[in-house]
Amino acid sequence: MIRTNPKLLTIIDNWLQNRPEEIGHRSFTAGERLVFQDEQIRFVYIMQSGLAKCFITEENGRDYILEFFGEGEIMGELELITGKGSLSNVAAITDLTTFRVRAAFFTAELAGNRELAQLIMEQLAIRLEQTAMRASYQQIYPLEYNLLKLLYLSSEQELQLSKRDIADYLAISIRSLNRALKELRNRNIINPDSYNAIISREQLAQVLQEFDRLI
Structure with missing residues (x-):
């Protein structure tokens, strides 16, 4: 990344x-x-x-x-x-x-x-x-997957991104990003007060693998 x-x-x-x-x-x-x-x-x-x-x-x-x-x-x-x-x-x-x-x-x-x-x-x-x-992968996978993949890669490299940068990297609007963040918060994957993952990188990798099995 x-x-x-x-x-x-x-x-x-x-x-x-x-x-x-x-x-x-x-x-x-x-x-x-x-x-x-x-x-x-x-x-x-x-x-x-x-x-x-x-x-x-x-x-x-x-x-x-x-x-x-x-x-x-x-x-x-x-x-x-x-x-x-x-x-x-x-x-x-x-x-x-x-x-x-x-x-x-x-x-x-x-x-x-x-x-x-x-x-x-x-x-x-x-x-x-x-x-x-x-x-x-941005064409094939749903937005939640692409967002999680970005969070996973950024956590590996200790990269702190702003919400604007996340949206611009995924080529989506802030509104679409907010909807995806809400979905991931409801699944207890990211922090309710931010967009930082609250599960481990290993758990995050497992969630990504679940998406892979659904494609």
Whole structure:
């Protein structure tokens, strides 16, 4: 759920030693945007610490969260490959720090550094695979299952999400989320005063397996 890429930080360490003029540092506070949708990319950002969310804002103003970024995740590489403006927004969930790499330098490295090119291709393939899997279970399973799965994954990674972020990740309205929360509270699965699970992760996994048997 939270994507990380520690291998990329090894490459950054090498750049810091050999091409320090191409690498900068930039800190962001919670809620601040790193990347704006449709803007032209001048820098590639690589997460050093903290947590960010990547999301698309639709024409009706609704946001749809694509993924969460953790340590080592990269932002802006896809746009440099396609030559188009940014597909999405990226905003800090927590205070975070990043490495900021000049776009021209990164593009040159991508063309000449086989290790970097392989790493980026692997990452894009993983993103495609995970996006397809997520789309499939959101279509096949009921909302309660998708919400429970999100709670299960977030508890594994100790990720605290706001109600708005949960709704945006599941691509539903707050009203639909509230109905699903009410159903799960009636089953004594989540806290009556919040949306935190009150059963263990093992019990939560068993509930998810029950949904699997019904499909």
